[in-house]
Structures are given as structure tokens and as C-alpha cells.
Amino acid sequence: MKTSSISLRVADFLKQHPPFEFFGLQDLVQLAGTGRVKFHEEGEHVFDEGEPRGRHFYVIQQGTVNLYSRSAKGGEELIDVRVEGDLLGIFWLMGEQPYRYTAITASDTLLYALPFEDFLPLAARYPAATRYLVDYFSEMSGPKGDHTDESSPGHEQGLWLQKSGPHHTFEPEDFLNCSPGESIKDVASKLSSHHQQAAIITDDKSYPLGIVTEADLCRRVATAEVSPDEPVELLMSSPVRTVSPDLNAGDLLLLMLRHRLRHLCVTQDGSPDSPVLGLISERELQMNYGRLPNALGRQILSAPDVRTLSRLRDRADQLLIEYLESEAHMGFLTDFVAEIDSLVLNRALVLAERHLIDRGLEKPDIDFCWLAMHSEGRKERLIRSSQRTALVYADPPMEISRYCRRWFLHLAEEVSHILVGCGFPFDTNGRLASNTEWCQPFTTWKAYYSRWIHEPIDSNIVSLTTLFDLRAVGGNPELADALRSHIRAEIKESPNFIPLLANDAMANLPPVTIFRDSVMDKAGILWSCIDTKMHALYPLVDVARVFALEYEQEDCTNTMERFERMAERLPEDRELFRAAAEAVSASLALQSLIGHRRGDNGQFIRPHELTKADQEHLKGVFRTIVRLLDYAAAHFKLKLD
Structure with missing residues (x-):
């Protein structure tokens, strides 16, 4: 067979799999x-951990290859299984570092060996291929938006919420004072x-004193409540809400909504x-960035x-789905939904x-x-689920x-029924504010937590830990x-409480x-679904x-924010905690x-529902969790089997 025919056959196979599907x-x-x-x-053995990297990397054309890593306890631990179309022996942007794992064939296997020096510059010419490789080979890659093809349609719309730097540059003519x-x-x-909607009232130092809007003129002056000859300080709203110039559009939107x-x-x-x-107006954000939820909040x-x-x-x-599909930053999404649900709850209280x-x-x-x-206490309820609420009132x-x-x-009871009408069903275990046990005066709630903390085993603390993710919403x-x-x-x-929770x-x-279409656990058992909650x-x-x-950060309930705080608190382990925060973001998304x-x-997902890139991204999440659990076990001095 001619060499050109072989090349065409190989190219036809590669074209069926990422990242080659993005190549011309x-x-x-x-x-x-x-x-x-x-x-x-x-x-x-295809190659061994620690062995110098060769000139080629591999694509599996047929067969199965197991990947092993040396464990801390000695021996080798299975970390992944690669099948047809998967890559071996390359870590994106890792240069000449030795192999990080051992690859052993689990069946008769046919490999295509391709040279690094030809592949890497070629992949760099295709942004979609670059993005896939970053997800594929990073243990926990960054936000997907960081690698988006900037020439793709909708790129700007997809990234505006996480856009770094100031919303825009402010000049004196940008506002009326x-x-x-x-x-x-x-x-x-x-x-x-x-042609302005509002004016800032300032003192002689240009410090803000208040704000007057067109709505104020219509509501109070046009109705003769205030005379147009009066000084504007009688009409202005004060104090005015101020922000720093480095906030991005998502931050500004959330402040307006909140x-x-x-x-x-x-x-x-x-x-x-x-x-x-x-001065930043809602209308300006709407004009620059499209559909916004502020009017919805009102x-x-x-x-x-x-x-x-x-x-x-x-x-x-509907807005949330648009934001998810445009890969908006998860921090914005969790805040957005939490703010909307807080508005719904507060309106339910009024009704x-x-x-x-x-x-x-x-x-x-x-x-x-x-x-x-x-999850609502943690601001992580992006899909409407059962009410898990409580009501505490002053003694x-x-x-x-x-x-x-x-x-x-x-x-x-009234509020809980209203929330049911809004798509939030009753908790099947009765853990909601309309249950007499969860509607109590402050002293009773203190006694609850005292008992759970000092008698955790008798209280079955495993079933109660989410009650430590409490957040005021009304x-x-x-x-x-x-x-x-x-x-x-x-x-x-209670010094034994934290180690017990850690265990x-x-x-x-x-x-x-x-x-393929399976999920494999540590025991080698295959499952048909990924359990996004348990896994x-x-x-x-x-x-x-x-x-x-442990670090007295109980005012912070959001999991991503908790990890970010730990990254600041323990800077020597910053990389792990930030990877954990990204793992939360990827899992929630x-x-x-x-x-x-x-x-x-969305709890159970079959592998075939995911793209290859999403599967690799999720495997990176799993690896990060293993590292985190190992770290926590050492930190809290746990003896694990």
C-alpha cells in the first residue's frame, strides 16, 4: 500500500477524535x-513513570491502556484507563519533563506514534484544539472562558461577566454633577x-452627597410634592451607593440587583x-451587555x-441557562441565583x-x-430543589x-406553600421552616447546635452537617x-468535633x-452513571x-469562597485550594x-452525554478531589484504611 494511502487512513481515524477533529x-x-x-x-509497558520523554506521543488506535502512578504507600495505583482515540505520553506545555505515570497495555494494542515537534506548533494554530488540550492534560484546568476562541461568534457576550479590569474608563464628561x-x-x-438619566450631588471636594434621577423628578416634582424652585438637596437620595472603578460588569450587576x-x-x-x-446606570449595562435581570428583580x-x-x-x-451556555463565571451564577431566590423569598414573606x-x-x-x-445556604442551588429552611425568632x-x-x-406555613408554587417542593424529611422543629426561638436553636456539637454521634451528625451552612435570606x-x-x-x-467532621x-x-460508556471506581467496579453529588x-x-x-470562617458558606479563603490562609497550599475551588465550579456548571x-x-449523568473534553475535565475534578482528601487526612491526622 502506498505511503500516501496509509497517511490518509491514519488521518481519517484521527479526524474522528479530538483534538485532531479541529485540524484541517x-x-x-x-x-x-x-x-x-x-x-x-x-x-x-509503553513507558514508565520518571522515564525521559521520547520524541513521540501516542494515539490509541485499538486496545486499552492502563495508567498507573506510584502511591505514597509504595506500589502502583491505577489512575486512569485510556481507550481508542485517547492520547498518551504528552502533557500540554510541559516541555521536556519526564513521564508522570506508567502506561501498561491491558489488551493487545495498536498505537500511532506522532512527533512532538510537528504536533505542538500545528495544534497552536487551532484555538479549539488548544482549548481541548488544556482541559485534557491539566489536573484542574482554569475556567473554560480563559481558553475560548476569541474569533468565535458570541465570544464577548460569553465573557463579559468574568471580564477582568474596570468596566470602562471614566472621564469627567461621563457624568453630571x-x-x-x-x-x-x-x-x-x-x-x-x-441627555442624562441622573446627576450626582457633590460637595466642594467632589465627594458624593446624593443622587437625583429622572424618576425622582417624575415622582415628586411633577406631582407637586416638591417645588422645582427648592434646592436639589431636598430631592436627592442619600447616601449614595459607591463602588470602586475596578469592578467588572458582573459585580456591578449583582450590586444593583442586591x-x-x-x-x-x-x-x-x-x-x-x-x-x-x-456614574454607572442599569441602562448603560443593558446597552453594552444585553439581557440583564435587574428589571426582573423589581x-x-x-x-x-x-x-x-x-x-x-x-x-x-431562562437567563441562567443563557449564562451557563455562554460560560459565565460560576461565582456570578451562584450569586445571581441566590439573589433572585432571596427576592422571591422576601416577596413570599410580604404576601x-x-x-x-x-x-x-x-x-x-x-x-x-x-x-x-x-445548597441554598451555600448559594449553590442552581437547579430548583426541595426547601431546606429554618426560622429563628428572638426570644x-x-x-x-x-x-x-x-x-x-x-x-x-404560608411562605413554604408559596415556595412550592414557585417550584421548590417540600423537603421529604421535613427539614423546613414550616415544621415545628425547625421554627423555634433563638434559645432553642442555640440548644440544638450545642447538642449536635457536644453529642455528635448520638445526634447522628452526618445527617446534620448541612445545617452548619446557614445563611440569612429574610x-x-x-x-x-x-x-x-x-x-x-x-x-x-468541643475539640473532638472538627476531627469527627473531617473523618x-x-x-x-x-x-x-x-x-467508553462506564465509570470505574477504586475497586474496579464499573458504573453506568456519574453521580455528580456523591462523586x-x-x-x-x-x-x-x-x-x-476549624479556621472560624463560619460566616462564609459558599464552597468556592471557602477554598479561596483557605488559599489566602494557608498560602503554601494555595495551588491545591484554588484547584479545589475550580473543581467545585466545574462540577456545578x-x-x-x-x-x-x-x-x-442533573445528579446522574451518563458518560455518552458528555463531550470528550467534558469527560477529561471531570476526570481532572476527580484527581483534584483525591489530592484534597489526602491533604485533609494528613492535616487532621486521620487514620484511614
């Missing part, structure tokens, strides 16, 4: 012509002539005690009934209170706090304690702060690898929680995108 056919035929074919019988003594009609005239604002004032250092640099807060509230929450999911008052009940003057637990005077209990139970957050302070104090008095965090081990999220969440509680597409919770 002519380039692929040329590359195939520089390679050679190698045959290995079952049990042969006025002095507090100017008349309202003069300020209105300036707004009209400068504080129900349409404008943000940019100052030199981000505080009200520095000169104004500019509609949620004015929803007249449950049906409207449910319809608005559905719209939020519920109105209903109770209409029924003749009187609202007691007692502070309360609605707590989110579990009432004895004479009204029974009435307060009645009121808050009725309130919790009412007075000071009650949640006080409860967290109590938890911190009790943990200090429990070792329970969920990730699979070794994914190959990825639970071990990451559990380990992050233990570190947060995969679960959420698959779940929204299928209309379920």
Missing part, C-alpha cells in the same frame, strides 16, 4: 505522514441638555469619602400573587404576612430571621410566647450572626476514571466546611447545564 484535513494528512505504527501485546444648593429646575435642565438600584456612583477608592469618577418584589411570582422565577431560569393579617392575626413586634440551609416575653409561636408557624440577619457566634464558641469547647468528610470517594460535590463541600469551621437541559436535577 491537509494539515492532518501531513502530520500522519510523519508518524509510525506500534503494536504492543497485553501487559507490555451638581452642588446641593442648585435649584431642582436647574438640575432638571442640565439633565435634559446633557440593593434594588438603577445607578451606582464610582469613586476613586470606592468609598463616599473620595472624589467621584463616574418585578419579583412587586408580584401581586403566587402565579406571577412563579412565572417570574421561571424567567430567571404571607398580608394573608395572615387579612385573616385577623396581628403581627408581633419580634425580630425573626429566615435561614437557608444545605419573646413569656406572656406572648405562645402567640408568637403560633404567628411564626403560620408565617412559615428578616433580621443579626439573629443568624448571633447563632454563628454561638456555634463558634461551642466548637471551641466523615472522607466517606465519598470519587471514581478513578471514565472510559464530586459532596466531598468538596464536606472538606471545605470542615476547614471553614456541569450538573446545572445537564439538569436544565434534561429537566431534572
Whole structure:
């Protein structure tokens, strides 16, 4: 057979597999012509860990190759299984470093050996191939957006949320400022002539004092509530919300959503005690970056009934899917959904209170706090799931304690039913605020946590750990702060609690690898599905929680943020903690995108539902989890089997 025919056959095979599928056919035929074919019988070593890297890397044309790494306890540990179309013996951008694992054939195997010096510059010409290789060979690659083809359609739209650096450069003409003594009609005239929506009122140092908007003029001046001849300081809203100039668009959007604002004032250092640099409006963000949820947030807060509230929450999911598919930063996505759900909860509280008052009940003057637990407490609920909530209220005077209990139970029941109408079903185990056990005064909640911490085994602490991921989403957050302070104090008095939690965090081990249509665990058992919770999220969440509680970071509940804080707290292990944060991000993104597409919770995913790049990305997650569990076991001095 002619050499050109062999090259075409090899190129045809390579074209079926990434990253070669991204190459042009002519380039692929040329590359195939520089390679050679190698045959290995079952049990042969292709190369060994620590061996100097050769001139070639390999593509498996037929057969199976097992990858082993030397374990800390001696011997070799299976770390991956490679099959047809997989690559061997190359680590992207690792130069001349020796092989990092041993490759042994598990069956008779045919390999294509291709030269590095021809492949690497060729791959660099194809951004999609480069991106695939980064995912394929990194133990935990960075955010996918970092490697996006900048020439691809929609690139800018896909990256705006995670765009680094300032939103834009601010110049003096970018905003209108006025002095507090100017008349309202003069300020209105300036707004009209400068085509501005708002004006910043500043003092003689250019420090912001307040803001006046077109809406203020319509609502208060046009209705004759305030005379246009009055000084503008009588009309302005004060204090004004200020931000630093280095915030990206996603940060600005979340601030507007959280504080129900349409404008943000940019100052030199981000505080009200520095000169104004500019003004950012919701309309400007909308014009520059497309669909934004701010208007949706306002509609949620004015929803007249449950049906409207449910319809608005559905719209939020539509936005979320768009953001997921454009590979928006996971930190933004978790904050976005948490803010939307907080708005839904607070509107539900208003509707519920109105209903109770209409029924003749009187609202007691007692502070309360609605707590989110579990994934919602961690701001990691990207797919609507069961309510895991609690209600804590301030200890009432004895004479009204029974009435307060009645009121808050009725309130919790009303709110819980509204949330069911918005797509959040009741928790099947009854762990939600409408259950009498989870609607209690502050003293009772303190007693709960004291018992769980000091009697963890009798309390079955394994089933209660997610209740340590508590976050205030409605009412007075000071009650949640006080409860967290109590938890911190009790943990200090119980030195065995943290090691016990750490030991429990070792329970969920990730699979070794994914190959063909199966998932293989450490025992060599094959499974048909990837369990995104048990295999990825639970071990990451559990380990992050233990570190947060040990280092008194109980105010931080988000798993990614917990790992980022640990990266700052233990800088010598920064790389591992940041890899763990990326592992959480990748796992959440995969679960959420698959779940929204299928209309379920995304927990179980069959390998064939994933692209090859996604499979390799997920295998990187598994490897990171193994490293993290080994690190945690050593850190907490655990004796593992």
C-alpha cells in the first residue's frame, strides 16, 4: 500500500477524535505522514513513570491502556484507563519533563506514534484544539472562558461577566454633577441638555452627597410634592451607593440587583469619602451587555400573587441557562441565583404576612430571621430543589410566647406553600421552616447546635452537617450572626468535633476514571452513571466546611469562597485550594447545564452525554478531589484504611 494511502487512513481515524477533529484535513494528512505504527501485546509497558520523554506521543488506535502512578504507600495505583482515540505520553506545555505515570497495555494494542515537534506548533494554530488540550492534560484546568476562541461568534457576550479590569474608563464628561444648593429646575435642565438619566450631588471636594434621577423628578416634582424652585438637596437620595472603578460588569450587576438600584456612583477608592469618577446606570449595562435581570428583580418584589411570582422565577431560569451556555463565571451564577431566590423569598414573606393579617392575626413586634440551609445556604442551588429552611425568632416575653409561636408557624406555613408554587417542593424529611422543629426561638436553636456539637454521634451528625451552612435570606440577619457566634464558641469547647467532621468528610470517594460508556471506581467496579453529588460535590463541600469551621470562617458558606479563603490562609497550599475551588465550579456548571437541559436535577449523568473534553475535565475534578482528601487526612491526622 502506498505511503500516501496509509497517511490518509491514519488521518481519517484521527479526524474522528479530538483534538485532531479541529485540524484541517491537509494539515492532518501531513502530520500522519510523519508518524509510525506500534503494536504492543497485553501487559507490555509503553513507558514508565520518571522515564525521559521520547520524541513521540501516542494515539490509541485499538486496545486499552492502563495508567498507573506510584502511591505514597509504595506500589502502583491505577489512575486512569485510556481507550481508542485517547492520547498518551504528552502533557500540554510541559516541555521536556519526564513521564508522570506508567502506561501498561491491558489488551493487545495498536498505537500511532506522532512527533512532538510537528504536533505542538500545528495544534497552536487551532484555538479549539488548544482549548481541548488544556482541559485534557491539566489536573484542574482554569475556567473554560480563559481558553475560548476569541474569533468565535458570541465570544464577548460569553465573557463579559468574568471580564477582568474596570468596566470602562471614566472621564469627567461621563457624568453630571451638581452642588446641593442648585435649584431642582436647574438640575432638571442640565439633565435634559446633557441627555442624562441622573446627576450626582457633590460637595466642594467632589465627594458624593446624593443622587437625583429622572424618576425622582417624575415622582415628586411633577406631582407637586416638591417645588422645582427648592434646592436639589431636598430631592436627592442619600447616601449614595459607591463602588470602586475596578469592578467588572458582573459585580456591578449583582450590586444593583442586591440593593434594588438603577445607578451606582464610582469613586476613586470606592468609598463616599473620595472624589467621584463616574456614574454607572442599569441602562448603560443593558446597552453594552444585553439581557440583564435587574428589571426582573423589581418585578419579583412587586408580584401581586403566587402565579406571577412563579412565572417570574421561571424567567430567571431562562437567563441562567443563557449564562451557563455562554460560560459565565460560576461565582456570578451562584450569586445571581441566590439573589433572585432571596427576592422571591422576601416577596413570599410580604404576601404571607398580608394573608395572615387579612385573616385577623396581628403581627408581633419580634425580630425573626429566615435561614437557608444545605445548597441554598451555600448559594449553590442552581437547579430548583426541595426547601431546606429554618426560622429563628428572638426570644419573646413569656406572656406572648405562645402567640408568637403560633404567628411564626403560620408565617412559615404560608411562605413554604408559596415556595412550592414557585417550584421548590417540600423537603421529604421535613427539614423546613414550616415544621415545628425547625421554627423555634433563638434559645432553642442555640440548644440544638450545642447538642449536635457536644453529642455528635448520638445526634447522628452526618445527617446534620448541612445545617452548619446557614445563611440569612429574610428578616433580621443579626439573629443568624448571633447563632454563628454561638456555634463558634461551642466548637471551641468541643475539640473532638472538627476531627469527627473531617473523618466523615472522607466517606465519598470519587471514581478513578471514565472510559467508553462506564465509570470505574477504586475497586474496579464499573458504573453506568456519574453521580455528580456523591462523586464530586459532596466531598468538596464536606472538606471545605470542615476547614471553614476549624479556621472560624463560619460566616462564609459558599464552597468556592471557602477554598479561596483557605488559599489566602494557608498560602503554601494555595495551588491545591484554588484547584479545589475550580473543581467545585466545574462540577456545578456541569450538573446545572445537564439538569436544565434534561429537566431534572442533573445528579446522574451518563458518560455518552458528555463531550470528550467534558469527560477529561471531570476526570481532572476527580484527581483534584483525591489530592484534597489526602491533604485533609494528613492535616487532621486521620487514620484511614
